[in-house]
Every structure is written in C-alpha cells, then in structure tokens.
Amino acid sequence: MSDMTMSCDAILTRRDTVGMITLRGNLGGTKFKSAVKAAVGVVVPKTNRVAFEGDRGACWMSPDEVLLVLPRDDVPEALATIGAALEGQHHLAVDVSDARHVFALDGPDAREVLAKLSPADLAPNAFGPGDIRRTRLGQVAAGLWMAEDDVVTIVCFRSFGDYLDALLRTSIEAGPVGFH
Amino acid sequence: MLTLHCPYCGIDADETELAPGGEAHLRRFGPGSSDDDFESYLFARENPKGVHFERWRHAYGCGKWFHAARCTATLEVFGTYPAQTTEPPQDIRDAISAKRPGWTWRTFA
Numbered sequence: 001m002s003d004m005t006m007s008c009d010a011i012l013t014r015r016d017t018v019g020m021i022t023l024r025g026n027l028g029g030t031k032f033k034s035a036v037k038a039a040v041g042v043v044v045p046k047t048n049r050v051a052f053e054g055d056r057g058a059c060w061m062s063p064d065e066v067l068l069v070l071p072r073d074d075v076p077e078a079l080a081t082i083g084a085a086l087e088g089q090h091h092l093a094v095d096v097s098d099a100r101h102v103f104a105l106d107g108p109d110a111r112e113v114l115a116k117l118s119p120a121d122l123a124p125n126a127f128g129p130g131d132i133r134r135t136r137l138g139q140v141a142a143g144l145w146m147a148e149d150d151v152v153t154i155v156c157f158r159s160f161g162d163y164l165d166a167l168l169r170t171s172i173e174a175g176p177v178g179f180h
Numbered sequence: 181m182l183t184l185h186c187p188y189c190g191i192d193a194d195e196t197e198l199a200p201g202g203e204a205h206l207r208r209f210g211p212g213s214s215d216d217d218f219e220s221y222l223f224a225r226e227n228p229k230g231v232h233f234e235r236w237r238h239a240y241g242c243g244k245w246f247h248a249a250r251c252t253a254t255l256e257v258f259g260t261y262p263a264q265t266t267e268p269p270q271d272i273r274d275a276i277s278a279k280r281p282g283w284t285w286r287t288f289a
Contacts, residue, residue: 047189047190048189048190048191061242062188062189062242062243062244063188063189063242063244119193119194119196119197120191120194120197121192133191134240134241134242135197135240135241136194136196136197136240141239141240
C-alpha cells in the first residue's frame, strides 16, 4: 500500500463531443480502404492498432470491424460518404456515438491507474502510442487506445459509464503501485 | 488461471476476458436424424482427464470464437486455432503428440 495521501498523477475527463461510427466489412478491400480514407482521412489500421490525424481516426476492433472516431457533428456526413464509397459492397456502417462513453486519462501514471483494473499487459513495450487493447476494466468490457504518449482514451458502453467513472477515480485516488 | 492466445487478434487473453463455449468439433444431428444421434448430440460430452478440445470466445476483445486444445489435468495449453474447421489442424495434433504420445479424443488421434 502506498502513501495514503499520494494519489496517481493522472487526470480523468469525460469527452462527450466524440462521435463514433462502427464500420464492418472486408478490411482489406480497396473500396473499404477508400471509404475509411474519405470519412476520417486515415488509412485502415493494422491489427490492434489505431490511426489518428488530429481528432479523426480509426481503431481496429476485430478482423472485420473498425471504429471510426470523429467530431460528433460530422457523423451524418461521414455516414453518407461511406455509403456512397461502399455502394454495392456488403458492409455495415452505424452511428454509435450514443452507445458508448468516452474518457480521456492523461498523465504519467495512466498505466498504473489502468493496470490495476485490467488483466491486459499494459507495459510500454506491449501497449504504446498507436496501440489499441480491448479488455476488461473491473467488471466491464472497455477499449483502450493511446493516440499519443501518456494519453489513453477509454471507451465503454454507456450503461457502464458511471461505474467506470467511479472505478477509475477510485483507482486514481488509491495511488500508484509503482509497477509501471 | 488460463491464458489463451486468440488466433484472430494475436492477444494472449486472460481467462476472465474469455467466454467458454463447451466442447469443440461437435457434429450436429438435426431434423431427420435418429433419436439416439439427436440425444447424444444434445447431451453426450467428453469428460477426459487429459487432452481436450474446447470452444472459447474472446468476449472482452475482438469477439471471435476460436478453438483450444489443452490438458484438463495439468491445464497445459497445446495450442489454439481458428474455428473455421471441423477437426484439429495437423500442427495442433503434432504439438499434442509431442507431449502426450498415443492420445485419442473422440475419433481424432
């Protein structure tokens, strides 16, 4: 147990203006790649990776799914772009902005805060900038990615948002373990 | 505590990130089959002490189903492989044979 007065050096914020599109289809397809490029301006990320260009990007979710991240107001236009680009191709594109809560965890102890709650390997050589890890935080499923060093974006289903908020704040207040 | 390698996303997933799916390589007997076949399809399962084949889903990760070959006595994992197959691939069988010579499981050996 660390010093009780010492909390983790990490700041948790909710990000309510983030828009998200679930896009499923053949990730290797030419039309799919151009659809992602047209919608968010990045290339389709490789397995367990994310690709970001400012506040727009794409996250690898599974062998047939990417999560497109973009400002919430731009979602309808992006959906129309994707629909046009993938015309005639088997695909699924849905606005899931309201399905999930988005958190940002910023600070040198971000790994400490998360590693206490997850079975995932969050060591710098296993989880670094550009990586995404879908895992479990406490009792709920969550996705973690790092677009830049020490800033982790966390997404979870909206119904778990309050739970995860409290869980992360508890983890921050309890202080670092000193493992990472 | 089990750690299984997901063959789809390549992550070594902890047991708590996975959902168990029971025995692998079941052959379905549906409408038109005999009552005996249907009953064994529904209820009869292997319960070996040793080599076993199971289905698992990477539920907290990429969401895909995969198969795992492991030992129920020692929890040793011989290998995991994608679910788009009706029988264990040869490399998995070889890996088991190296550790458990003479193993059999249902009709596989």
